[in-house]
Amino acid sequence: MFSMLNIHREVCGYCGACVSVCPEGALELIDAYLSVSDVCVNCGICARVCPLGALEVVHEE
Amino acid sequence: MKSEYDVLVVGGGPGGATAAKAAVEAGLSACIIEKRPAIGTPVRCAEGVGEELLAEFIDPDPRWIAAKIDGARIIAPDGGELNLSPEMAGNEVGYVLDRKIFDRELVWQAAVAGADVFVKARATDAIVEDGVVRGAVVEYMGGRKEVRAKVTVAADGVESKFARWCGMDTAVPMAELETCAQYLMTGIDIDPSLTVFYLGNEVAPEGYVWVFPKGERRANVGIGISGKKSGKGHRARDYLETFVRRHFPDGKVIELIVGGVSVCRPLACTVADGLIVIGDAARLSDPITGGGIYNAMYTGNLAGKVAADCIRGGDVSREALMVYDRTWRESPMGKAIERNYKIKEFFITLDDEKLNTLINSAKNIEMDKFSTLTLVRELIQHNPRMLLELQALKKSLG
Structure with a gap:
């Protein structure tokens, strides 16, 4: 199975709450643009804490 | 932008501005880099700050004071009210600021004192040589350049990456990250001299709702909840909507503000060779209130002074910079956080x-x-x- 972190950019408020909880340091807020690097392990912590619901770990067969 | 400074400050919030000002006033060269194109925006804050505390660093100015607060009211889950006088309410009453103006003023003052300032200038990595932090790689105007410094101050806020690039573990535990949403509202019935806090697991699980006046009939209405209580359908924004529909159905929202506030203990160590970490980046926001403006300014000022002493003494090692770490921990601020x-x-x-x-x-x-x-x-x-x-x-x- 394949997992990845989806960023809904139209929902994101680029606040950086997700960056602070990322255990891998995979997220970075570049002004108004959230970037995710390949060290992301799809743990989903960022998706839980996002105040707006802009992050989602999706699983595909 | 020069390629070398005594002190490089990463982040142009209240902490970074105060650090740069303290450094230049101590005779050093200093530079602030701010990744955003403007200082003070977007706001990530409920904007409350203590009057006496703030006076340590800046004279009050009506341009950035949105409201003067005389007391606080805590509302229990059953609706019971507890009224606190300013002395009892502690440090978070005093002023509700206009951070867009306030932050700009602080950076302005640092610049007037002699600091260089660059906006839309972003640190993309730390320069680390033999384990010593020696500045940052800075992305600016489409190019990347190395900016070296004897001491680098990480003032990059809750979304801090700089200290992490230097090898520190700065991750906030999910349960200790308050996830927040706030509306700046107008046309609401409030007491403009009173901050109000609503507690309860239905209103704001492991957090609270705040109403911080910004003048007549307008206020920051916001909420923070623990990250572990947040999830699909019950996020900070969802709780805020529920609260506002119930309490201020006729109010109008003129700004949406979101953000995260750490309520964990501060970083185990806030210095490294050539590096000082301040404010929210050091996880120094207050674990009860979430307030962090004064804490950032206090540690920023201290960082600038310690950097000056250490640079003058020719030793910017972790051991030498530890004076900073020990001093804030033993200060009233450090003790209040604990x-x-x-x-x-x-x-x-x-x-x-x-x-x-x-x-x-x-x-x-x-x-x-x-x-x-x-x-x-x-x-x-x-x-x-x-x-x-x-x-x-x-x-x-x-």
């Missing part, structure tokens, strides 16, 4: 029934001067059924 962390740990264990009991019993407590220990001692007397847990709290506070 004490409030323990109180927060106690409060998040309370269900609504116990919150009601405590808040309603506190109404009857007379205190000339606020003291946490006096309050806890009185609460024990008023609440014999909560004796064990309150005694445990008292013991943890020493």
Whole structure:
């Protein structure tokens, strides 16, 4: 199975709450643009804490 | 942008601006880099700050004071009210700021004092040589350049990456990240001199709702909840919508503000060779209130001074910079963070029934001067059924 972190950019408020909880340091807020690097392990912590619901770990067969 | 400074400050918030100002006033060269194109925006803050504390660093100015606050009211889950005078309410009453103006003023003052400032200039990595931090790689105007510094100050806020690039673990535990949403509202019936806090697991699980006035009929109405209570369909924004529909159905929202506030303990160590970490980046926001403006300015000022002493002494090693770490931990600010962390740990264990009991019993407590220990001692007397847990709290506070 394949997992990845989806960023809904139209929902994101680029606040950086997700960056602070990322255990891998995979997220970075570049002004108004959230970037995710390949060290992301799809743990989903960022998706839980996002105040707006802009992050989602999706699983595909 | 020069390629070398005595002090490079990563981040142009209140902490970074105060650090740069302190550094140049001590005779150093300093540079602030801010990744955003403007100082002070977007706002990530409820904007409350203590009047006396702020006066340590800047003279009050009506241009950035949106409201002067005379007291605070805490609303229990059952609707019971506890009114606190300014002395009792602690450091988070005093002013509600206009951070867009305030932050700009602070950076302005740092610039006038002699600091260089660059906006839309972003650190993309730390320069680390033989384990010593020697500045940052900075992305600016489409290019990347190395900016070297004897001391680098990480003032990059809750979304801090700089200290992490230098090898520190700065990740905030999910349960200790308050995820927040706030509306700047107009056309609402409020007392413009009173901050109001709503507690309860239905209103704001492991957090609170705040109403911070910004003048007549306008206020920051916001909420923070623990990251572990957040999820699909019950996020900070969802709770805020519910609250606003119930309390201010006719109000208008003219700004949406979101953000995260750490309520964990500060970083285990806030210095490294050539590096000082300040403010929210060092996880120095208050674990109860979430307030961080003063803490950032206090540690920023201290960082600038310690950097100057160490540079002058020719030693910017971790050992030399540890003066910074020790000083803030032993300061009233450091002690308040430690004490409030323990109180927060106690409060998040309370269900609504116990919150009601405590808040309603506190109404009857007379205190000339606020003291946490006096309050806890009185609460024990008023609440014999909560004796064990309150005694445990008292013991943890020493």
